[in-house]
Amino acid sequence: MPETVFHQTFDNGLTLLGYPMPHLRSAAVNILVPAGCSRDPKGEEGMASILSDMITRGAGKRNNRELTLAMDAIGFDRACSPGPINMRVWGSSLARNLPQSMEFLADILLRPQLPKKELAAAKALALQEIQALEDDPKRKTLVELGKKHFPFPLGNDPRGTAEGIRAITSTSLERYWKDHFKPEGAILAVAGNLEWKVLRDQVEKLFGKWKGKKGPELKLQPAPGGVHHIPKETEQVQIGFAWPSVPPTHPEYFNAVGMVNVLSGGMSSRLFTEVREKRGLCYSVWASYKNVNNLGAITCYAGTTTDKAQETLDVLFDQLKKLEKGIKEEEVRRVKIGIKSSLLIQEESSSSRAGSIASDWYYYGRVRPLEEIQKAVDGLTTEKILKHAKKFPPKKITLVTLGARPLKPPV
Amino acid sequence: MKFENHQCSNGLTILGETNPEARAAAVGFFVRTGSRDETPEESGVSHFLEHMVFKGTRKRTADQVNKDFDRIGANYNAYTSEENTVFHASTLPEYHSQATDILADILHPALRAADFETEKKVIIEEIGMYEDNPGWKVFDHARKNFFADHPLGNSVLGSVSSIQNMRRDQMTAYFHRRYAPSNITVAAAGNFNWESFHKQVEKLCSGWKPGSTRRDQIRQTSGAAAFSLLKKESVKQQNLVLISPGPPAASPLRYAACLLSLVLGDGSGSRFFWTLVDNGLADSADCAFHEYEGTGAFYSSFSFEPANTQKILDIAMAQIRAVVEKGITDEELGQAKSKVLSRLVRGSEKTGNRLQDIGMSWVYLRKYISIDETIQNFDKVSQRQIQQVLERYPILHVTTTTLGPLGKLKAPVVANGKKTV
Numbered sequence: 001m002p003e004t005v006f007h008q009t010f011d012n013g014l015t016l017l018g019y020p021m022p023h024l025r026s027a028a029v030n031i032l033v034p035a036g037c038s039r040d041p042k043g044e045e046g047m048a049s050i051l052s053d054m055i056t057r058g059a060g061k062r063n064n065r066e067l068t069l070a071m072d073a074i075g076f077d078r079a080c081s082p083g084p085i086n087m088r089v090w091g092s093s094l095a096r097n098l099p100q101s102m103e104f105l106a107d108i109l110l111r112p113q114l115p116k117k118e119l120a121a122a123k124a125l126a127l128q129e130i131q132a133l134e135d136d137p138k139r140k141t142l143v144e145l146g147k148k149h150f151p152f153p154l155g156n157d158p159r160g161t162a163e164g165i166r167a168i169t170s171t172s173l174e175r176y177w178k179d180h181f182k183p184e185g186a187i188l189a190v191a192g193n194l195e196w197k198v199l200r201d202q203v204e205k206l207f208g209k210w211k212g213k214k215g216p217e218l219k220l221q222p223a224p225g226g227v228h229h230i231p232k233e234t235e236q237v238q239i240g241f242a243w244p245s246v247p248p249t250h251p252e253y254f255n256a257v258g259m260v261n262v263l264s265g266g267m268s269s270r271l272f273t274e275v276r277e278k279r280g281l282c283y284s285v286w287a288s289y290k291n292v293n294n295l296g297a298i299t300c301y302a303g304t305t306t307d308k309a310q311e312t313l314d315v316l317f318d319q320l321k322k323l324e325k326g327i328k329e330e331e332v333r334r335v336k337i338g339i340k341s342s343l344l345i346q347e348e349s350s351s352s353r354a355g356s357i358a359s360d361w362y363y364y365g366r367v368r369p370l371e372e373i374q375k376a377v378d379g380l381t382t383e384k385i386l387k388h389a390k391k392f393p394p395k396k397i398t399l400v401t402l403g404a405r406p407l408k409p410p411v
Numbered sequence: 412m413k414f415e416n417h418q419c420s421n422g423l424t425i426l427g428e429t430n431p432e433a434r435a436a437a438v439g440f441f442v443r444t445g446s447r448d449e450t451p452e453e454s455g456v457s458h459f460l461e462h463m464v465f466k467g468t469r470k471r472t473a474d475q476v477n478k479d480f481d482r483i484g485a486n487y488n489a490y491t492s493e494e495n496t497v498f499h500a501s502t503l504p505e506y507h508s509q510a511t512d513i514l515a516d517i518l519h520p521a522l523r524a525a526d527f528e529t530e531k532k533v534i535i536e537e538i539g540m541y542e543d544n545p546g547w548k549v550f551d552h553a554r555k556n557f558f559a560d561h562p563l564g565n566s567v568l569g570s571v572s573s574i575q576n577m578r579r580d581q582m583t584a585y586f587h588r589r590y591a592p593s594n595i596t597v598a599a600a601g602n603f604n605w606e607s608f609h610k611q612v613e614k615l616c617s618g619w620k621p622g623s624t625r626r627d628q629i630r631q632t633s634g635a636a637a638f639s640l641l642k643k644e645s646v647k648q649q650n651l652v653l654i655s656p657g658p659p660a661a662s663p664l665r666y667a668a669c670l671l672s673l674v675l676g677d678g679s680g681s682r683f684f685w686t687l688v689d690n691g692l693a694d695s696a697d698c699a700f701h702e703y704e705g706t707g708a709f710y711s712s713f714s715f716e717p718a719n720t721q722k723i724l725d726i727a728m729a730q731i732r733a734v735v736e737k738g739i740t741d742e743e744l745g746q747a748k749s750k751v752l753s754r755l756v757r758g759s760e761k762t763g764n765r766l767q768d769i770g771m772s773w774v775y776l777r778k779y780i781s782i783d784e785t786i787q788n789f790d791k792v793s794q795r796q797i798q799q800v801l802e803r804y805p806i807l808h809v810t811t812t813t814l815g816p817l818g819k820l821k822a823p824v825v826a827n828g829k830k831t832v
Contacts, residue, residue, distance in 0.1 A: 023432040024760050025756050025760070026753075026756055026757045026760060028757075064689070065685075068679060068680045069680055069746070071679075072679055072680040072746045072749065072750060073745070073746055073749055074749060074753075075749040075750050075751075075752055075753025075754070076753070077679070077750070077753065077754065092753075092757055093753050094752070094753055094756055097753075120691065121689065121690050121691030122691065123691070124691030124692070124716075125688070125691050125694050128648060128693075128694035128714070128715065128716060129694055131647045131648050131716070132647070132648045132694060132714060134647040135544070135545050135546065135646055135647050135648055136544065136546070137543050137544075138540075232645070233645060234543045235539035235540075235542045235543050236536070236539045236540055236542075236543055265481070266477065266480065266481035267465070267477040267480065267481065268474065268477035268478040268480075268481040269481070272477075273474065273477070276533055277473060277474070277477070277529075278529070279529070279532075280529040280530065280531070280532030280533045280536075281532070281536070282533070282536055283533055283534075283536040283537040283539075283540055284540065303536070303539075303540055304536060305535070305536060305539050308536075330478075333482070334478070334481045334482055334484075337481075337482065337483065337484035338481060338484045339484075340484060340503075341483075341484030341485070341486070341502060341503045341506075342484070342486060344434050344435070344503060345434060345435045345486055345501055345502075345503070345762075345763075347434070348433070348434050348435060348760065348761055348762060349757070349760050349761050350757070350760065351757070
């Protein structure tokens with residue numbers, strides 16, 4: 001099935017992507033604006049998070065209640081959340097309501113009211129989100145791992161800090177919005193039952209007059225790295241660790257993904273088999289490729305009761321070391337088909353397709369056809385993955401544990 | 412999309428909805444069994460057995476099961492609820508029959524002793540994981556409090572001791588009691604060929620011995636109207652769950668009940684949203700309608716700053732009371748319908764979702780409902796039916812459960828539960 005991805009970059013630097021899926025009845029929009037939490041002002045950490053709440057509290061001529069009711073009336077489900085680099089605004093509805101959804105989005109992005117009297121509510125919610133993270137040990141561990149492993153501010157937790165949230169004022173919020181909500185470098189991706197020309201004309205009309213340049217390059221500080229323990233009286237110890245890998249644009253990228261899948265793709269993968277199936281050490285154990293902008297990492301996670309935690313960590317590291325000793329043909333066959341089928345199956349819905357074409361455009365400046373990705377996956381071999389594993393071994397590991405007892409990091 | 416079904420002579424039902432446009436094909440085995448069908452001594456066996464199903468058969472070891480699924484790139488899993496145990500796999504169309512073959516095989520597991528003991532440890536880890544998560548824990552307590560002596564209050568996971576003490580022969584007995592072909596529905600959805608699918612399933616499963624299963628205590632309950640305050644100082648946010656009675660899965664009022672839950676507690680623009688979330692009082696306030704065989708319930712759940720507990724509880728109860736006393740507006744009903752329409756259509760564009768929908772609809776209603784018919788059923792809901800839900804199910808008869816650092820709280824005034832039919 002040949003696919004067509006239309007694209008147009010307007011004079012103001014906004015790129016529109018359109019991916020027609022004529023067999024569907026829905027349409028989904030995914031917008032990336034370079035206003036992620038890495039841009040949070042010093043002392044006002046959590047600013048992007050507050051903005052993501054405030055921009056939907058009234059926009060254009062509609063106040064908060066009117067806007068919410070109008071969007072609900074057409075079944076336009078939407079959300080807005082800051083990543084490290086981009087603020088992501090996404091939503092979906094029936095395809096016939098796409099034009100109206102686009103009008104709402106234009107109001108939200110270009111004409112938010114940012115009502116002063118609602119800032120206190122947004123801040124109260126943001127403070128509770130910070131507090132709620134303490135009640136979710138797994139997420140807390142992974143958030144801390146991100147902060148320790150990636151250079152500041154790329155590892156920032158979008159939730160910010162309680163002090164940062166409290167310091168935000170209506171004036172600083174408005175300034176932040178004016179400084180960062182810009183079309184240059186923004187990506188607006190639409191997938192679903194759409195007519196490209198109609199969409200393009202509407203977007204040009206709605207967003208054509210949006211003006212402004214994106215912010216300066218981020219100045220990165222070296223990542224802290226190292227070994228960290230968060231003491232907490234829990235049943236299970238949470239284990240999270242990461243080591244550097246290649247960026248998504250790197251020629252070795254698919255080898256890295258292949259390697260991760262040898263470790264953790266499917267229930268016959270090495271970590272699941274050795275840690276859970278053979279030893280019963282964990283319910284949840286996995287490894288995955290993760291990147292923040294152009295920094296890649298391999299992340300591993302396991303949650304296990306206190307008295308099994310050291311053994312779990314040791315078995316995990318032992319498995320990582322064993323990677324270099326060899327990979328079987330059978331494993332690579334499994335990895336290839338696994339990646340290919342999840343790629344195709346996940347891309348069934350308009351919302352996931354809108355998300356992945358936007359992300360492709362951000363990283364590659366183009367949308368990679370599914371055939372191209374399949375070909376790259378088909379090209380994986382035991383030799384390539386093995387060579388990659390040797391070239392990017394688990395070194396410079398950042399380890400974060402949370403639980404009753406700290407663990408001894410393996411050598 | 413086309414629907415087909417077939418009943419085998421041993422009682423097994425096979426059904427399928429074909430969609431040649433789909434990129435994927437899904438297959439699932441829906442066993443009508445769960446924690447409500449367990450005796451106290453075998454608490455957690457349904458879920459434990461679900462794990463053991465992946466541990467191999469006479470033909471396959473556990474490792475082979477995993478490898479066979481992974482070799483075809485299957486996206487496969489299983490889940491256990493209070494009344495269903497479901498095994499499912501999504502694949503590219505060319506692997507659909509292989510996925511079907513593996514699932515049909517593993518549904519008769521070997522239950523080897525060594526695997527049984529190793530898997531106990533995994534289940535105990537799973538219990539530990541949920542134990543550390545107050546948002547989940549409060550739900551489990553709330554359900555127990557609401558259902559009291561009704562079997563739907565049984566824990567799905569069981570306890571550390573019930574799992575540790577479980578013997579293989581108990582699981583074998585449970586398997587023979589619950590996994591009869593007449594208690595199992597095999598469904599497929601997406602891009603597959605019905606003729607070859609149903610013939611394949613019939614061939615693979617014709618040797619399954621017929622048997623009869625029964626489910627006790629399929630009764631309506633309006634809940635215990637209990638009040639429970641669980642103090643745990645290490646928890647930061649206060650968690651609150653209110654459970655109210657609702658119609659069962661087979662009731663024609665299920666669509667009205669679902670719309671009512673959206674008006675009360677959808678994530679956007681609902682009554683809870685405007686009175687609790689929008690103003691910053693609670694970082695979450697939701698209402699969901701859960702339907703079961705014989706009964707149903709509305710689950711309202713909240714998370715917030717502990718100091719505000721009394722205020723939140725009062726507001727939530729006032730919102731429920733307002734709906735009971737004054738009903739909902741036409742505008743609210745229309746909005747809830749628009750949301751459902753949009754979510755149903757988008758959900759149906761994923762093959763895995765269609766599989767769950769057609770499977771569950773058959774399990775509960777012995778009926779196929781196309782996506783368009785589902786939409787119509789929601790669209791037809793009138794204010795009269797909303798009123799009927801409110802008249803027949805005393806949603807003010809709430810069971811209150813809260814978990815967090817809070818030490819004291821006044822129980823809410825609840826209506827009596829006698830209105831239930």
